[in-house]
Amino acid sequence: MATPRTQRSRCPISIALEIFGDPWTLLVVRDLMFKGLRTFNEFLNAGEGIASNVLAERLTRLERAGIVTRHADAADARKRVYRLTRKGIDLAPVLVEIVLWSDRYEDTDAPPQTVHAMRTQREEVLSQVQREWAESGKLSGRRRR
Amino acid sequence: MATPRTQRSRCPISIALEIFGDPWTLLVVRDLMFKGLRTFNEFLNAGEGIASNVLAERLTRLERAGIVTRHADAADARKRVYRLTRKGIDLAPVLVEIVLWSDRYEDTDAPPQTVHAMRTQREEVLSQVQREWAESGKLSGRRRR
DNA sequence: CAAATGACTTGCGTGAAGCAAGTGATCTGC
DNA sequence: GCAGATCACTTGCTTCACGCAAGTCATTTG
Numbered sequence: 124m125a126t127p128r129t130q131r132s133r134c135p136i137s138i139a140l141e142i143f144g145d146p147w148t149l150l151v152v153r154d155l156m157f158k159g160l161r162t163f164n165e166f167l168n169a170g171e172g173i174a175s176n177v178l179a180e181r182l183t184r185l186e187r188a189g190i191v192t193r194h195a196d197a198a199d200a201r202k203r204v205y206r207l208t209r210k211g212i213d214l215a216p217v218l219v220e221i222v223l224w225s226d227r228y229e230d231t232d233a234p235p236q237t238v239h240a241m242r243t244q245r246e247e248v249l250s251q252v253q254r255e256w257a258e259s260g261k262l263s264g265r266r267r268r
Numbered sequence: 269m270a271t272p273r274t275q276r277s278r279c280p281i282s283i284a285l286e287i288f289g290d291p292w293t294l295l296v297v298r299d300l301m302f303k304g305l306r307t308f309n310e311f312l313n314a315g316e317g318i319a320s321n322v323l324a325e326r327l328t329r330l331e332r333a334g335i336v337t338r339h340a341d342a343a344d345a346r347k348r349v350y351r352l353t354r355k356g357i358d359l360a361p362v363l364v365e366i367v368l369w370s371d372r373y374e375d376t377d378a379p380p381q382t383v384h385a386m387r388t389q390r391e392e393v394l395s396q397v398q399r400e401w402a403e404s405g406k407l408s409g410r411r412r413r
Numbered sequence: 414c415a416a417a418t419g420a421c422t423t424g425c426g427t428g429a430a431g432c433a434a435g436t437g438a439t440c441t442g443c
Numbered sequence: 444g445c446a447g448a449t450c451a452c453t454t455g456c457t458t459c460a461c462g463c464a465a466g467t468c469a470t471t472t473g
Contacts, residue, residue, distance in 0.1 A: 307419080307420085308421070309418085309419060309420075312420095320420085320421070320422085321421085321423085323421090324420080324422080344418095344419085346418065346419045346420070347418095347419065348419085348420070348421095
């Protein structure tokens, strides 16, 4: 699994890796943040080949970590709509830095225009992500205590 | 293991997670980057409880990925000295963003002063890391092709 | 030169990942 | 209004990676 059974140190990096230190969790966040995907089957068919049982477990874990929320779809009761919380959206800088590093050193198919925007107008790109989630109530509630 | 056997997509995030998408790899990078650790036993006893076989495998993997190099210690032939390459140092922004996120949302023991510096003087902190590795030949060579 | 140290390697048991198929609720087309 | 499709999972099974303990081998120290 992603997380060792006993908690390690309280180092911020160690704690973060207990949450998303596996090959799949951040891909789900990416699907939500950048690809606009919202439902189980959309994640499942996003192209990376995650197994359905693993996906189900990661979504539960992300929900418990307060990074996503799960709502019933008003129009179709079979569907569940997943959304990022603010805590989830605040992973944007992490994802952006990963994209920049990966684009610099690995052979990726990232759109050059997007990468260039991330590199030269980081703050703009980040606040753009925030805005996308703030408008039209796409941002999930919760975190109110 | 960290990496699924078949390559997934060429998405930059997916590719990066194939390299460090596990609970241990970035901790070794952290030990090198922020804690000044350099040898196998230092990593092994860094407090997180990584198993020696896993550590050995991660170091080989990091070396193959061009993120660290392994050198014989001039003073003690039993020791191997591990160093970050530039590619490894360039993971600093990723680690910094992880620290900031984790500090904001989780209960960590990160020194507030350090976190504050990362938040308010990001560029300073990053170039400081670069400088530390540039001076005195600590920066590993390689990457010359 | 014996004991200690450092960097791993090996062997074993357990748990997580990958794969295929199944389940139950809801929806759609005829 | 019911059969078949869709959706979000769950179950069962096999394989693989992790965690743990112990061992190996070169080098160094007392």
